Amino acid sequence: xxxxxxxxxxxxxxxxxxxxxxxxxxxxxxxxxxxxxxxxxxxxxxxxxxxxxxxxxxxxxxxxxxxxxxxxxxxxxxxxxxxxxxxxxxxxxxxxxxxxxxxxxxxxxxxxxxxxxxxxxxxxxxxxxxxxxxxxxxxxxxxxxxxxxxxxxxxxxxxxxxxxxxxxxxxxxxxxxxxxxxxxxxxxxxxxxxxxxxxxxxxxxxxxxxxxxxxxxxxxxxxxxxxxxxxxxxxxxxxxxxxxxxxx
Ligand SMILES: NC(=O)c1ccc[n+]([C@@H]2O[C@H](COP(=O)([O-])OP(=O)(O)OC[C@H]3O[C@@H](n4cnc5c(N)ncnc54)[C@H](OP(=O)(O)O)[C@@H]3O)[C@@H](O)[C@H]2O)c1
Numbered sequence: 001x002x003x004x005x006x007x008x009x010x011x012x013x014x015x016x017x018x019x020x021x022x023x024x025x026x027x028x029x030x031x032x033x034x035x036x037x038x039x040x041x042x043x044x045x046x047x048x049x050x051x052x053x054x055x056x057x058x059x060x061x062x063x064x065x066x067x068x069x070x071x072x073x074x075x076x077x078x079x080x081x082x083x084x085x086x087x088x089x090x091x092x093x094x095x096x097x098x099x100x101x102x103x104x105x106x107x108x109x110x111x112x113x114x115x116x117x118x119x120x121x122x123x124x125x126x127x128x129x130x131x132x133x134x135x136x137x138x139x140x141x142x143x144x145x146x147x148x149x150x151x152x153x154x155x156x157x158x159x160x161x162x163x164x165x166x167x168x169x170x171x172x173x174x175x176x177x178x179x180x181x182x183x184x185x186x187x188x189x190x191x192x193x194x195x196x197x198x199x200x201x202x203x204x205x206x207x208x209x210x211x212x213x214x215x216x217x218x219x220x221x222x223x224x225x226x227x228x229x230x231x232x233x234x235x236x237x238x239x240x241x242x243x244x245x246x247x248x
Pocket of ligand 1: 006007008009010011012029030031032051064065066067069070072073090091092093126127128129130131132
């Protein structure tokens with residue numbers, strides 16, 4: 001496949017490395033231009049392109065930028081995206097980082113909001129796993145502790161494509177239903193950054209509680225921000241699990 005990635009930070013770069021290992025052609029863009037991405041392109045084996053070109057001719061487009069930046073994407077960006085090419089939203093909403101987004105505060109799921117801003121359907125995936133685990137957490141199919149990731153959206157064909165892609169990366173993909181249910185994988189839920197296997201993840205998604213999700217998200221954000229910068233990523237996953245004693 002040819003894959004476009006918007007955002008060359010933690011998530012965009014980690015996904016780029018996996019996609020290249022799987023022999024996909026990857027073009028990557030940020031807001032500042034390809035000349036600022038030569039190091040990233042060299043390290044990940046991708047082609048740095050202008051934001052206006054990142055969707056051109058791709059089979060899959062991944063958006064890996066902060067939520068607050070989505071409305072800043074060029075308006076004509078998606079005109080170049082071939083029809084039928086899925087858009088994957090990896091984003092999360094943190095009001096402390098993104099400012100208040102009224103529609104999400106009003107109950108829209110994050111990715112429904114992204115979809116409404118873009119005017120195109122999106123699939124939510126890769127949002128609930130730390131970049132450390134994306135890079136280091138892949139395991140062979142059938143491993144008891146293989147991390148599973150939820151995939152939400154309406155496009156069944158796109159979800160199957162992503163499940164196959166995840167499998168190649170060393171993860172199980174789980175169809176988590178339509179975008180309206182994707183709050184179950186947002187920050188503040190038991191599925192968020194807990195690196196569970198498929199069986200436990202299904203239980204985590206089912207028992208998510210929308211009434212406490214934003215409160216848990218904000219508490220989690222504060223805790224993670226207060227941790228020393230050298231806190232081992234495994235410890236942060238342990239902390240995320242410990243919030244949900246039912247699943248720990
Ligand atoms: N970090 C994690 O472990 C993790 C895991 C899963 C999901 N997420 C979510 O995934 C999203 C990205 O996270 P991240 O950690 O990868 O962020 P990051 O490291 O801060 O990288 C963000 C990237 O987006 C680019 N960007 C920002 N505004 C842009 C715009 N208007 N147009 C094009 N590119 C733009 C930035 O480049 P320039 O500013 O130079 O343009 C940068 O390359 C966030 O919503 C985050 O919550 C994060």
